[in-house]
Amino acid sequence: MDRLRHLVVIVPGIGGSVLAESDAGSPHTVWDARVKDIAATAVLNPKRLGVAEHPSLIPVGLVPRIGFAGPLALPGYAGLIKQISKAFGARVDTADRPTALADTRADLLLFPYDFRLGVRSAAERLRTEIEDRLAAMCGTEREKAGRVVVIGHSMGGLVARYWLGPLGGADRCAALITLGTPHRGAPKALDWLVNGMLGGGAPFGRASAVLREWQSVYDLVPRYRMIAQPGGTPLYPYELGPAVTARAPGFSARAKAAFTLHEEIREFWSRPEPGIALPKVTAVFARGHGTLHRAAVVGDRLEVGDKDPDWLPNPGWGGDGTVPAISAIPVEADSDRNAWRAVPVKHLALASAPEALEILAMITSPSLSAVLGDTPQSPWLGVDLDDVLITGTTPSLRVRLLGAERDAATRIHAELRGPTGGYRITEWKETGDGWETVLSPLPTGTYELTVQAVRVPVAGRVTFRSVVGVVEPEE
Template structure:
């Protein structure tokens, strides 16, 4: 029996479970985005080093709300898969384990070694899809595949569709918070390193700098202002020796993707990007000749006309989540309010995929209709014993919310993920007229993962608003790792 359609789920960076094989043949889990994985990256970074572990085996997608230190929380993908399952009743799901493939699956979960190049992951994706379509004629393959991809996974899918010719079998690609034009946060990682609670983590920084994938997330547009002459530079134009080579290769890879998509026929697959607009996001770089600062400021020289109200999802700026070929297109149906991680589990994804499988017209797909939204700023990793600063902003398209924000009572709540029934820690956030934001600090949290939720009640024109994120509090060993240089 062959399937009529194949839905492929491609996760973002940190979204795949990775294993290595011991000398006795037994598998050892190296990364699953749990507390142990986070601590391992900070305290024993060699486990994920390409120099020490050149090959790790991807065996599935992560299933919990966890993070890669220094990057916005990587949420699990069980919500996305469940949503697709509800919208495609009776679907068979291949969980992506290399030893247990299901050639008859309707849904394929595609894990990959996210440390390595996007092009390498795309080669594996091509092989997996070819395996599922083997035995079908060219006519039967045409339009059979629908891909939904989160974050960096969208770049993997774009490379497969464009450079490797996957467009010939693909009906549509849906990207969720994909840094089509790159993410300034990756530049901050590579130049300034991983930090937890203000402490540098040189061991983890060294490992991440060795991942080709991180360089491939660098912005492919000029976003760094040189303070001496006012010129705007691409990342690969900065005079930073350890950055230039990888940045140039990454820029070439992005150009390769763009050129391949330009060559695709207009009648090819449909491209649908979804991005968030209301969360302050690292956007601009400033270089003074010796030091790089990556900030959430949105200077006029970097904001395209018509995008003044669009910030991002906390990780990827809104403008970066729009594919190059969609420049100038109406984006009203593309906006949503989720942060970067929760984008992967948004309720609208399943019905959207079902519409593609029915080959319905999706011109009626609607974006964020609320003119007011709540933005959240909270670091993803913290040390025990230190308070957790939280900042929230009420945003309105065309500026409606600025005068309404002080009227909304805003609270921050923290609850340990290990016990969702626990009484949350709650603190009121105070209005700061100087910054136009609500600010406050949660008290020091116990080591582990915590869900931080900010709520605003009775916001004029919007009612109740809420936004959440998962943060990690690492144990005291992280501080020791910082002091010892990551040994």
């Protein structure tokens, strides 16, 4: 069995860290998908996760499996950890645990952080953690050079990029693998802040109030001019007027601070300091799924939708359902397709994408060209369905076959399997570019969604799998 040659660090995305508060010296969990309803209760109660009430919470681990907290979907990392541990016999440790000493012999480090506080705060903790680890593992500065490989999911990729660039960690790192990271921001975050969170089309006012306290959500706002306005130049998000952003107090200043953070990252990676060897960056991203892309000011409202804007250089690419494909590629890698790895899954599944293991195994290979590129290596399905649905509703499920042509014999089958058994979806309507159906109302719970296209020319069968949460509406 090959062993890891680096200290591999997994940095999760927003919502992906187990958080606790200190209760008489003993940490008390307030955010974790494993504990029934604990996260849902927390996100709907500003006194539990609001920054004003709790300026700092204790990160104690990574969320192991996908879960749902009101309108929020929580990523899970047990799959990725298991893949790496099994492939390399990795020794696993968790950063900065309040009740345990660091295992300096570990070669797979899990880095939870208080995801509410933003990219800069987490990156500063990451710098401290890695410097402490390397000081214990390496005898000289030369031994520390290129010693680390980081795998960052979603916002975790931005945390790593800020540590590598503005905080000076680049010489410690051999490679960075980002999984669905919004390098240029995500319109979904802007929609949450300005319009409020929706789950299955239903508003979640209390959850929206909690998230508006988190700097992390501002750090995910797009860093480019993506807001159309009548008769004028498209706006940066921080240029929105107070009437449009009335529900998000202090929006302009906090969005401008997030823009500055993204500019610090871009400045370093576009013009690195002389003598600094940049880590190899590989951006794993998804395309083909409906994803919020564009926004427009209409009176005192901001309308955000998934139609391709006119300026988009890759129309039809969509994204992973959360992050547009164009945003999941770093600015400096615009034309470097050897830095791209397209996969067919959606955002939550990217947290355990097997492609991360493939790339990790090839970090020391002379070329990654065999596994990289802008298109998945086989046909895939673009699936449009919210990650979070509301009980009692009848949402639409839309499917498109991508990377292959369908013919008259091609058919779609789907199944939702949840707490009370399986639910087969058999009635489909053909559309111009795929198939569509309406789901029956579902009881609350977590469901595994499987969609298959059969009798696909050449490919035969194409399968898509995901996880969907059904929750009660906010009272």
